[in-house]
Structure formats: structure tokens, C-alpha cells
Amino acid sequence: MTKKNIIRSCLLFSMFFSVIAIVNVKKSYFVIPIQESMLDTQSNLFTICSVFAGFAFSILGLIMGIFSEKIIEKLKGTTLIQRKCVCIVKSIVYFCLSGFVSLIFMVGFNVYLSEIIGKKTLVNNVLYINGIGFLLIGMIYFIAAVKNLFIIIEKIYGFNDKEYENKRKKFTETKKRLEEKRKKLERGSN
Numbered sequence: 001m002t003k004k005n006i007i008r009s010c011l012l013f014s015m016f017f018s019v020i021a022i023v024n025v026k027k028s029y030f031v032i033p034i035q036e037s038m039l040d041t042q043s044n045l046f047t048i049c050s051v052f053a054g055f056a057f058s059i060l061g062l063i064m065g066i067f068s069e070k071i072i073e074k075l076k077g078t079t080l081i082q083r084k085c086v087c088i089v090k091s092i093v094y095f096c097l098s099g100f101v102s103l104i105f106m107v108g109f110n111v112y113l114s115e116i117i118g119k120k121t122l123v124n125n126v127l128y129i130n131g132i133g134f135l136l137i138g139m140i141y142f143i144a145a146v147k148n149l150f151i152i153i154e155k156i157y158g159f160n161d162k163e164y165e166n167k168r169k170k171f172t173e174t175k176k177r178l179e180e181k182r183k184k185l186e187r188g189s190n
Contacts, residue, residue, distance in 0.1 A: 006093055013094075017133035021125040032121075032128050038105050042131075046102035049135060052142055053095040059145050060088045063152065084152055087145040094138030101131030 024030050033041045063084060104110055110127055114120035 006090065009090075010093065010097060013133060013137060014130055017130045018126050020133070021129040022122070024129060025122055025125050030129065032125055035111070035124075038110075038124075038128075042102040042105035045131060045135065046099050046106065049095045049099035049102065049138070052135075052138060053092050053099070056088050056092045056095065056142055056145060059149055060085060060092075063088070063149060084145075084148040087141045087148055091138045091141035091145055094134045094141060098131050098134035098138060101127055101134065105131075 024032075063081070104127060110123055111120075113127075114123045117123055
């Protein structure tokens with residue numbers, strides 16, 4: 001996961017949500033609050049985004065705290081930790097984007113943009129649907145991150161169970177093969 005990929009995915013989602021917003025102007029599938037009630041709505045959405053982002057940071061901290069030195073040694077050479085943290089980072093980014101859209105409404109920048117562009121309904125639709133869309137995408141990644149945390153905890157503390165014994169053996173064998181391949185490649189490049 002690179003910075004470039006995250007920016008690309010944010011732009012793609014933003015374009016997708018903007019197309020939905022433009023269609024919504026013509027068909028009115030979604031109800032967009034009027035400007036007078038928009039401040040309360042956006043204030044509540046900002047609170048939701050910040051709470052979820054805080055929980056996502058907590059999960060990230062838990063994952064980093066779970067891995068003791070012994071476990072890190074066992075997982076050395078694998079991408080398990082990185083793969084599990086990608087969902088958390090993405091959820092934090094999307095929650096922050098949704099919160100940023102809420103801030104745009106809260107400070108009244110949407111009114112300023114509407115005056116410049118001359119299309120109040122379009123601006124409000126695009127911003128509002130982008131904010132809600134990023135919130136929903138953030139929630140999806142948050143749920144995936146919680147699931148990933150559960151899987152990690154299950155793998156770490158489930159090794160003593162009979163049903164996980166075979167999985168542990170397969171994991172150890174796969175890790176050995178990968179380490180041997182890596183060593184052969186390193187020897188070959190020298």
C-alpha cells in the first residue's frame with residue numbers, strides 16, 4: 001500500500017460519488033438536508049467520523065501492541081502484519097475525508113463554492129454524497145479491520161488447540177520453504 005495507491009483510490013471513489021450526486025440532482029434518489037439543518041447533520045456526521053477514526057487508531061495500537069518480540073520473530077519474513085494494517089489505515093483515511101467534508105459544511109465553505117459556481121444544489125449534492133460515501137467506505141474497512149484483528153488474535157492464541165495444530169504446522173512449513181527460497185535467492189545474487 002503506497003501513498004500513491006491511497007490517493008488514487010480516494011480520487012476514484014470521489015469521482016464515483018460525484019457521478020451519483022449528479023444523477024441525484026436529476027432523479028432525487030437521496031434526500032439532501034436543507035442548509036438550515038445541514039449544520040446539525042454535518043456536526044453529527046463529524047462526530048461519528050471522529051469516533052470511528054479513534055476506534056481505528058485504537059485497533060492499530062492493539063495490533064502493534066499484540067506483537068511481542070517472540071511473535072515478531074516467528075512472523076519475520078511474512079507480510080501478515082502489513083496486510084492486516086492496510087484495512088485500518090484505509091478506514092482512517094476515509095473517515096478523515098468524510099470528516100473534512102463535514103468541516104466544509106460546518107464552516108460554510110459550501111455556500112462560498114455555490115456562489116462561485118452558481119449551482120447550489122449541485123455543490124451540496126456532490127459534497128454531501130461524497131461525505132456519506134467516504135463514511136460508508138470507512139465503515140466497511142473498519143469492519144474488515146476488526147475481523148482481521150480477531151483473526152490475528154485467533155491465530156496467536158489458538159495455536160494450542162487441536163484444530164489449529166495442523167494449520168500451525170502448515171504455516172511453519174510454508175514459512176520454512178519461503179525462508180529457504182529467500183536464502184537461495186540471496187546466495188544466488190551474491
